[in-house]
Amino acid sequence: MVDRLLANPLFRMATRPHVVRPPLFSRYEPGMAYGSHVDDAIMGGMRTDVSVTIFLSEPDTYEGGELVIESAAGEQDVKLAAGDAVVYPTTALHRVAPVVSGERLAAVTWVRSLIRDADARELLFDLETARHALFDRLGKTPELDLLAKTQSNLLRRWAED
Numbered sequence: 272m273v274d275r276l277l278a279n280p281l282f283r284m285a286t287r288p289h290v291v292r293p294p295l296f297s298r299y300e301p302g303m304a305y306g307s308h309v310d311d312a313i314m315g316g317m318r319t320d321v322s323v324t325i326f327l328s329e330p331d332t333y334e335g336g337e338l339v340i341e342s343a344a345g346e347q348d349v350k351l352a353a354g355d356a357v358v359y360p361t362t363a364l365h366r367v368a369p370v371v372s373g374e375r376l377a378a379v380t381w382v383r384s385l386i387r388d389a390d391a392r393e394l395l396f397d398l399e400t401a402r403h404a405l406f407d408r409l410g411k412t413p414e415l416d417l418l419a420k421t422q423s424n425l426l427r428r429w430a431e432d
């Protein structure tokens with residue numbers, strides 16, 4: 272599972288992984304929930320920067336069981352297809368809403384990122400996303416070379432290995 276995550280370019284871009292913990296599997300039956308909490312800052316001696324939930328049950332097989340991520344902009348309910356994953360900053364409060372019927376299987380894991388700060392990770396993610404989209408439209412240009420240089424040097428400035 273960790274190998275599959277690491278092989279995914281979007282996962283790598285969003286998390287900038289340094290270490291990925293072995294996943295934990297969970298099964299929620301009707302009535303089960305996980306109240307609002309923040310995940311441990313250190314797990315097995317490793318600082319945790321990014322939390323990952325991999326949904327293992329199809330959403331139409333259970334009611335409730337949304338992963339609710341709290342942020343300054345409000346709450347986000349996440350319930351994805353089996354095999355899809357969501358990544359969120361480990362700094363965020365989150366909870367699992369009560370499962371009303373069916374069974375919710377999920378795997379969770381944590382990433383120590385090369386980039387500790389969530390805002391800095393987002394900035395690099397946006398820059399890389401925009402750069403790739405422009406490259407697809409324009410091909411290699413001197414301006415895109417400058418953006419690639421900027422991205423690379425921000426990464427070099429911020430990365431903690």
Ligand SMILES: O=C(O)CCC(=O)C(=O)O
Nearest residue numbers: 305310324338367377379
């Ligand atoms: O099952 C989930 O989506 C998240 C579980 C969780 O928050 C945790 O294990 O810390």
Ligand SMILES: [Fe+2]
Nearest residue numbers: 308309310365
């Ligand atoms: Fe959690």
